[in-house]
Amino acid sequence: MARLIITTTRGKLKVIRSLEDYKDEKNQSIKVISRATDILRVLGQSTTGLSLGQIALRVSLPRSTVQRIVAALEFEGFISIEAGNAGIRLGPEVQSLAQARSSAIRDRLRPLMQQISEATGETVDLAILEGNRMRFIDQVVGSQRLRTVSSIGESFPLTTTANGKATLAALNQTEATKLIIAEFEEYPDTIRDLSGLLTEIETIRAGTLARDNDEHTEGISALGFAIKEPGVEVHAISVPVPTSRFVCKEAELEAALIELRDGFAG
Incomplete structure (x- = not known):
C-alpha cells in the first residue's frame, strides 16, 4: 500500500500519493531552479535587455517554458520587464543581493x-x-x-x-x-x-x-x-x-x- 506523503509549499499542505511521486516532483523542482538560474546568468552576462526569444535561444529552452519562468522571476523581483524595446533585465532583488x-x-x-x-x-x-x-x-x-x-x-x-x-x-x-x-x-x-x-x-x-x-x-x-x-x-x-x-x-x-x-x- 502506497504511503501518503504530506509536504508544505508556502504554508500550504500538499498530499503526494507515493514516494515515487515525491521524487518526481522534487526532481522537477530542481530542474526549474536550474533553468531559472540559467536565465538569470544569461541576463547577467548581457549588457542590454533581452527578448523572450533571445533568452530561449541562449538557454536552449522552448519559448513557452522561458515565458513561465520569466513570469515567476518577475513576480519575485529577480527580473524586470522594461517597456518598449528595452527587453528583460535583472531586477532589483538581484541587484540588492549583489550590493550586499x-x-x-x-x-x-x-x-x-x-x-x-x-x-x-x-x-x-x-x-x-x-x-x-x-x-x-x-x-x-x-x-x-x-x-x-x-x-x-x-x-x-x-x-x-x-x-x-x-x-x-x-x-x-x-x-x-x-x-x-x-x-x-x-x-x-x-x-x-x-x-x-x-x-x-x-x-x-x-x-x-x-x-x-x-x-x-x-x-x-x-x-x-x-x-x-x-x-x-x-x-x-x-x-x-x-x-x-x-x-x-x-x-x-x-x-x-x-x-x-x-x-x-x-
Whole structure:
C-alpha cells in the first residue's frame, strides 16, 4: 500500500500519493531552479535587455517554458520587464543581493588597499563594473603632497583606464570584445587601435598589471588589477599617480602591487 506523503509549499499542505511521486516532483523542482538560474546568468552576462526569444535561444529552452519562468522571476523581483524595446533585465532583488555581496567584498579589500597605499605612498582606488563603465566605490588617499584624488561615485570608461582594462581582462573574451566595441562606437571621433587594445587585454589576462599611460587624463598614469569572485561584479584596484612621478617609480610600484596582489590571492 502506497504511503501518503504530506509536504508544505508556502504554508500550504500538499498530499503526494507515493514516494515515487515525491521524487518526481522534487526532481522537477530542481530542474526549474536550474533553468531559472540559467536565465538569470544569461541576463547577467548581457549588457542590454533581452527578448523572450533571445533568452530561449541562449538557454536552449522552448519559448513557452522561458515565458513561465520569466513570469515567476518577475513576480519575485529577480527580473524586470522594461517597456518598449528595452527587453528583460535583472531586477532589483538581484541587484540588492549583489550590493550586499559587493559591500562585503569592499570591506575585505579595504586592508589590501591600505597596505598598497602604505607601501607606495600613493592613492588607491576601488572600482566596480557597472554596465559598460567603471564606478569608484572606495578610496584610500595617499600620503604624497602631490597626489590624484577622484570622487567616490564617479564613473570612467573601460578602455582608457587601468581599472577598466583590468576588468576587461577578467571577463571572457566575447564579453570583453563586446564592451570594447560598444565603447569605441560611443566615441567615434576618438582614434583607437582595436587590435592593439585586444592584444594588451590578453597580456593583462596572462598576469601582467593593467596600465593607463596618460590615456584617460593627461598628466595622470596608473597601474591596476582586477578581483573577480563568483556571484558579484568584477572589482578593480588601481593606483593613479602623477605621470611626472610615475615614470620615475613605475618599476617600484609594479613590484609592490604584484607582491601584494599575489599575496592576497594566495
